[in-house]
Amino acid sequence: MARESPSMFRSRLQQLDTQSLTRHLHTLGSATGPTIQLAGRTVILLASNDYLGLATHPDVIYAAIQATTQYGTGAGAARLVCGTLPPHTELEQALATFKQTPSALVYGSGYLANIGVIPSLITRGGQIFADRLSHASLIDGARLSRADLRVYRHRDLNHLESLLKRTPPGRPVLIVTDGLFSMDGDLAPLPELATLTQRFGATLYVDDAHGTGVMGQSGRGTLEHFGVEDRIPFHMGTLGKALGSSGAYIAGPTDMIQYLVNTSRPFMFTTAPPPASAAAARAALTILQQDPSRRARLWRNRDHLFAGLTRLGFHLTDSASPILPILIGHAEKALAFAEQLLAQGVYAPAIRPPTVPDGSSRIRVTITAEHSPEQIDLALSAFERAGQSVHLL
Ligand SMILES: *Cc1c(COP(=O)(O)O)cnc(C)c1O
Numbered sequence: 054m055a056r057e058s059p060s061m062f063r064s065r066l067q068q069l070d071t072q073s074l075t076r077h078l079h080t081l082g083s084a085t086g087p088t089i090q091l092a093g094r095t096v097i098l099l100a101s102n103d104y105l106g107l108a109t110h111p112d113v114i115y116a117a118i119q120a121t122t123q124y125g126t127g128a129g130a131a132r133l134v135c136g137t138l139p140p141h142t143e144l145e146q147a148l149a150t151f152k153q154t155p156s157a158l159v160y161g162s163g164y165l166a167n168i169g170v171i172p173s174l175i176t177r178g179g180q181i182f183a184d185r186l187s188h189a190s191l192i193d194g195a196r197l198s199r200a201d202l203r204v205y206r207h208r209d210l211n212h213l214e215s216l217l218k219r220t221p222p223g224r225p226v227l228i229v230t231d232g233l234f235s236m237d238g239d240l241a242p243l244p245e246l247a248t249l250t251q252r253f254g255a256t257l258y259v260d261d262a263h264g265t266g267v268m269g270q271s272g273r274g275t276l277e278h279f280g281v282e283d284r285i286p287f288h289m290g291t292l293g294k295a296l297g298s299s300g301a302y303i304a305g306p307t308d309m310i311q312y313l314v315n316t317s318r319p320f321m322f323t324t325a326p327p328p329a330s331a332a333a334a335r336a337a338l339t340i341l342q343q344d345p346s347r348r349a350r351l352w353r354n355r356d357h358l359f360a361g362l363t364r365l366g367f368h369l370t371d372s373a374s375p376i377l378p379i380l381i382g383h384a385e386k387a388l389a390f391a392e393q394l395l396a397q398g399v400y401a402p403a404i405r406p407p408t409v410p411d412g413s414s415r416i417r418v419t420i421t422a423e424h425s426p427e428q429i430d431l432a433l434s435a436f437e438r439a440g441q442s443v444h445l446l
Contacts, residue, residue, distance in 0.1 A: 073405065087106075088428070091400060100401050100418075102294035104266065105297070106297075106421055107297030107341070110336075112340060113337050117330070117333040119332065121328065126327060127324070129324075140332040141159060143332075147338050148302050154304040156306065156309075157302050158303045159300055160301045161299075162300060163190060163262050166190075167188070167191050168194040168319055173317050174198070174227055175225055177200060179200035179225035180201050181195045181226075182216055182217070184204070184230040184241065186207045186237060187204075190260075191231070210242060226255035228256070228258070231259075231262070233376070235262065236404055240279075243259065244284075258289070259289070260288075260290075262289075262290060262301070263294060266294070271342070272295075289301060354420045354421070358433070362379065367436070367445070378418065379445075381403075384403070384405040388403045388405075390403065393442050394439040397435035398431070399432050
């Protein structure tokens with residue numbers, strides 16, 4: 054007989070429900086792509102971070118199959134125990150070459166990388182300044198480090214500078230920020246942040262989860278976009294978004310990477326990523342470098358959708374990327390809009406607190422290289438009808 058769950062969980066869930074803040078898992082009936090199967094219907098997907106469509110690319114799938122055939126489904130242990138396999142090392146070499154850094158280190162996920170690296174950069178007695186819209190994993194990494202954490206207003210350099218000025222000299226300072234903000238789609242002012250970092254003798258940690266493969270002439274990310282790669286010696290990015298696999302990396306100086314290997318607990322005390330995901334990420338990296346047409350298609354699609362949503366009169370964030378959030382405000386209204394969109398054949402989720410600050414619930418729309426112009430036009434019609442039905446337009 055199934056055991057009854059304690060009533061405290063039920064009452065806490067009911068409390069979330071009254072605030073329109075409950076979340077539900079939806080199982081798709083297909084792979085993610087420009088369209089998906091959901092509850093027996095085909096709908097246009099505008100929610101995936103697989104920006105270049107590489108998660109279903111035949112070469113990427115083939116690399117995963119080959120690695121599995123050769124090395125098995127699981128790495129068997131943590132990297133330092135006996136889990137380092139050729140796909141891991143080859144991926145790290147390929148990442149360092151791509152990122153033009155001496156070394157790179159792969160983690161099981163971006164979340165693990167952030168909670169693993171930040172405590173290796175700073176500890177009790179230090180001071181961390183984080184952009185208010187930094188990803189949750191950066192905040193959790195900051196908390197784990199035991200350094201003091203202060204949040205500065207989103208992209209507000211004057212606020213950050215005033216906080217830096219009030220920090221006693223000699224105190225270690227770490228500044229953390231997304232490169233491309235995951236829920237707003239706007240960019241951190243990296244050149245100015247690099248300047249402030251140098252001026253105050255601080256360290257800068259950039260999380261480029263969404264920039265990797267998307268931003269910059271060669272897809273190297275937000276640092277390339279701003280031309281600051283030689284001013285920011287290390288940064289983090291993920292393999293589960295534009296690179297279509299899973300995991301994350303730190304690219305940087307060899308001494309730093311060796312220090313992480315020796316001290317970073319979410320690297321040391323976790324089983325190595327499956328050989329398949331490392332091989333898939335490496336294959337995706339090769340395609341990214343050899344075929345710029347995917348990125349060109351991504352940006353064409355992004356401009357098409359951005360122009361259409363703007364023309365319809367939606368209130369968008371200050372996006373500079375394929376993430377195009379429509380600001381709504383109340384969680385309840387955002388949910389109603391998402392439901393109407395789904396009824397019209399478009400899946401784009403309502404993003405609510407605590408993922409975004411109170412009162413800034415939104416529909417987070419993402420576009421990929423794989424969407425056709427016809428699908429984008431269909432989606433825009435759906436946005437128009439759904440927007441009218443919930444009185445947003
Ligand atoms: C997705 C994301 C992460 C977490 O990466 P995972 O590999 O999904 O764990 C970290 N930081 C940012 C900014 C992200 O968008």
